[in-house]
Amino acid sequence: MATETNPETGKLEFFLDVPFPSSRExxxxxxxxxxxxxxxxxxxxxxLSVSGSTLSVWSADEARxxxxxxxxxxxxxxxxxxxxxxxxxxxxx
Amino acid sequence: xxxxxxxxxxxxxxxxxxxxxGEVLSNPRRTYITPPGFMPSDTARHHxxxxxxxxxxxxxxxxxxPADIDCVAYTKGPGMGAPLVTVAIVxxxxxxxWGKPLLGVNHCIxxxxxxxxxxxSNNPTVLYVSGGNTQVIAYLERRYxxxxxxxxxxxxxxxxxxxxxxxxSNDPSPGYNIEQMAKKGxxxxxxxxxxxxxDVSFSGILSFIEETVFxxxxxxxxxxxxxxxxxxxxxxxxxxxxxxxQEMMGVMCKERGAKLFATDERFCIDNGAMIAQAGxxxxxxxxxxxxxDSWITQRYRTDEVEVTWRD
Numbered sequence: 111m112a113t114e115t116n117p118e119t120g121k122l123e124f125f126l127d128v129p130f131p132s133s134r135e136x137x138x139x140x141x142x143x144x145x146x147x148x149x150x151x152x153x154x155x156x157x158l159s160v161s162g163s164t165l166s167v168w169s170a171d172e173a174r175x176x177x178x179x180x181x182x183x184x185x186x187x188x189x190x191x192x193x194x195x196x197x198x199x200x201x202x203x
Numbered sequence: 204x205x206x207x208x209x210x211x212x213x214x215x216x217x218x219x220x221x222x223x224x225g226e227v228l229s230n231p232r233r234t235y236i237t238p239p240g241f242m243p244s245d246t247a248r249h250h251x252x253x254x255x256x257x258x259x260x261x262x263x264x265x266x267x268x269p270a271d272i273d274c275v276a277y278t279k280g281p282g283m284g285a286p287l288v289t290v291a292i293v294x295x296x297x298x299x300x301w302g303k304p305l306l307g308v309n310h311c312i313x314x315x316x317x318x319x320x321x322x323x324s325n326n327p328t329v330l331y332v333s334g335g336n337t338q339v340i341a342y343l344e345r346r347y348x349x350x351x352x353x354x355x356x357x358x359x360x361x362x363x364x365x366x367x368x369x370x371x372s373n374d375p376s377p378g379y380n381i382e383q384m385a386k387k388g389x390x391x392x393x394x395x396x397x398x399x400x401x402d403v404s405f406s407g408i409l410s411f412i413e414e415t416v417f418x419x420x421x422x423x424x425x426x427x428x429x430x431x432x433x434x435x436x437x438x439x440x441x442x443x444x445x446x447x448x449q450e451m452m453g454v455m456c457k458e459r460g461a462k463l464f465a466t467d468e469r470f471c472i473d474n475g476a477m478i479a480q481a482g483x484x485x486x487x488x489x490x491x492x493x494x495x496d497s498w499i500t501q502r503y504r505t506d507e508v509e510v511t512w513r514d
Contacts (some may be wrong), residue, residue, distance in 0.1 A: 142295040145498040146288050160397040164334050186292055189251055197269065201302045 113176075121170040124180055128165040130185065136160045136202055139190045143183070168187050205275045205487060208261065209479025210254075210291035213282025213310050214335055217250040218478025219261040221272070222483050225320060228265035230469065230476040231257050232267025236374050247285035249356040254293055261475065269301040279307030279492075280503030283334065287499035295497055304491040306482045310337060310473075313441035315347060318483055322464035328433040330424045330452070331505075333440035333473075334359035337420070339401065339427045340436075342503060343491045344514060347505045348426040349399030358416055359442045361405040369487035381446050385413050398422050421455050428461065437464040443471040484512040 112125045130136040130142055140160050148154050156169040156179065206223045214380040218232035263267070269291065277294035280287060284338040294476060298305040315329055329347075337358045339351040356364075359378060366377030394415045397404040400465070403419045435454055448463050456463040470477065488511040 138296060138299040141299060141494040142292050145495060146291065147297070147498060149284055185251070186288070188281065189292055193255060193293050194300065196259070197297050198300050198415050200300045201270075203302055 116170065117188050119170070122173055122176050123168065124172045124176055126167040126180075130163045130165065131199075133160065133163045134197070135194060136163045136165045138194070138200060139165050139187070143186055148179060156183070182194075205273050205483060206267070206271055206478040207276050207306075207483040209251070209270050209308070209313070209345065209475045209477065209482050210258075210277040210290050210294045211310070211313065211473050211475045211478045212250045212254070212286045213278050214286070214333075214473060215246050215249075216408070216473040217254055217257060217290065218473060218475035220250040220258045220474055220479045221261055221265040221267065222476055224483075226266065226333065227476045229261045229263075229273075230474050231264065232472075232474050233257060233262040234375065238272045238373075243283040243285045246283060247289045250286050250289045250432035254290065257475075258293070258297070262496040269297070269303075270290070272301065272303055274306055274482055274486045274491075275301070275303050276306040276308050276478050277497075278310045278313065278478055278499075279497070280310065280500035282310055282499075282501065284499065284501050287501070288382075289334065291497065291499045295494060299494070304486070305494065305497055306485055307492040307497055307499075308478045308481045308485065309503055309505060309508050310341075311480075312347060312508055313477040313481040313512075314471075315340065315437075316481040317470050317474075318437045318439040318464065320480050321466045321470055322352050322437060324435050324437050324462070325433035326433070327462075327464060328424060328428045328431060330420060330436065330438045330443070331440045332358050332438065332442035332448070333365075334363055334442075336440060337403065337405075338505060339420075339423050341427055341431045341433065342510065345452075345513070347508070347509045347510060349504065349506050350430065351403065351423045354402050355397065356405050358403075358405055358420065358441070361416065361440070362413075376441070377440060381413070382447065385447065398510060401426060409458055413445070413447050417445075418447070421451050425450065425455050425459070429457065434461045435464065436457070436461060439466070439471055441472045444468045463493060488512045 215235040220230040221228040275298040331338045337353040344383045371380045
């Protein structure tokens with residue numbers, strides 16, 4: 111996890127890499143966490159992506175908005191992980 | 204045989220229900236009794252804490268394994284944003300873990316389809332009354348048309364706020380406690396009665412008692428029935444539990460030679476099985492929701508949905 115200010119845009123950026131047991135599970139998490147829009151349209155931009163078996167999050171803006179968005183994301187992420195623990199592993203397709 | 208699991212959590216109730224071809228196999232639910240000054244995030248936190256337990260209960264009580272499920276239905280909207288997201292996230296995750304299709308359901312249509320299933324009514328005019336919604340609905344040509352609605356707040360919201368003003372307990376629900384007190388009442392106080400054609404208004408008259416509010420709803424329901432030539436009324440939504448409302452609607456129906464249908468508190472209050480039932484109807488006509496389109500929405504009108512499962 112890391113937060114820094116982008117010198118070009120002056121916005122705060124937050125990076126988080128989340129390891130999963132497999133790329134399938136990282137993709138499941140991505141698809142569960144990406145559909146909903148941020149509650150506040152303006153001032154926040156979040157990008158989720160999967161590389162290998164890591165889910166990466168990147169979002170940028172003012173500190174207070176960033177903090178709310180990150181807190182919310184981490185709550186939702188932990189819910190996905192707990193659901194996977196209770197009801198996984200994913201079935202063979 | 205088609206088995207659908209439904210997830211509902213758009214307000215302060217979190218429920219997971221399983222339906223198999225018109226049979227409710229399980230329908231566990233938890234209610235968040237809201238303390239004064241609660242926020243949607245508190246409700247979301249409540250749902251977050253119990254949802255996986257309720258899901259396990261639903262499967263256990265139905266005696267089913269995930270492999271037995273054909274489709275995962277969840278509430279797309281309308282409702283409170285944070286609780287909706289919490290529930291949708293679990294639904295999306297288990298749908299992917301179990302390799303099952305996902306289906307986003309309109310909460311109001313969940314109430315309607317559950318009412319139709321349980322009461323076996325044919326084509327009723329529907330009064331949908333709850334804390335968050337007040338609508339008079341009739342089915343016509345593949346849409347649940349909103350004939351009339353509140354122009355400001357829902358009737359349940361009005362009753363809840365009144366309960367707060369006179370400091371009635373929220374346990375088990377404010378509306379239930381108002382009803383119990385009203386049963387002992389003897390004096391009718393005439394208050395502003397606001398019906399505008401098909402619509403009703405509740406915000407100007409917060410010092411309510413049931414008689415006036417319910418009479419307004421009976422009037423607009425009757426107007427919709429007359430317009431549609433309907434001989435059946437179905438009451439759905441949490442306020443539909445209220446026996447005085449059912450009584451008053453019953454009087455109007457009797458006068459018209461119409462039939463009144465209502466369900467008990469298991470099904471008129473928000474529950475998971477109603478989402479499963481609407482999902483079952485939709486799934487059987489080939490509807491599914493792609494994950495990218497599975498975002499929740501706080502506003503979702505009943506008439507936005509194409510009702511492909513009725514003629």
